[in-house]
Amino acid sequence: MAKSFKCSDLGISCGWSTTANNDTELLKKIAQHAEQHGFTEIPFEWEAKIKASIKEV
Template sequence: MPKESFACKDIGMSCGFKAEAQSEEELMKKIAEHAKKAHNMSSIDAATMSKVKAAIKRA
């Protein structure tokens, strides 16, 4: 069962993306790939990264 989860909507994005993973490292890979494809972000800036990390839910 996944331990970490994230949804774009949790940081104020109007996006239905949700991801789950066993670790934060694995989850961040999924988030980075999604950000690149769906939001045209070649990298995630520090401010957005801190929002993302704060929004990760741990089960």
């Protein structure tokens, strides 16, 4: 089972989405993408939101 995440699930106007084999890989990709939104790392309060938005595909 792969994991997938869409940036728009956080209520951000962004078309970016990604998939990975597990949560760890997915969170790494999300952290890299977060830089494009001006974050050097994922804000703590986002982490729960992100985890809640991760879907199995």
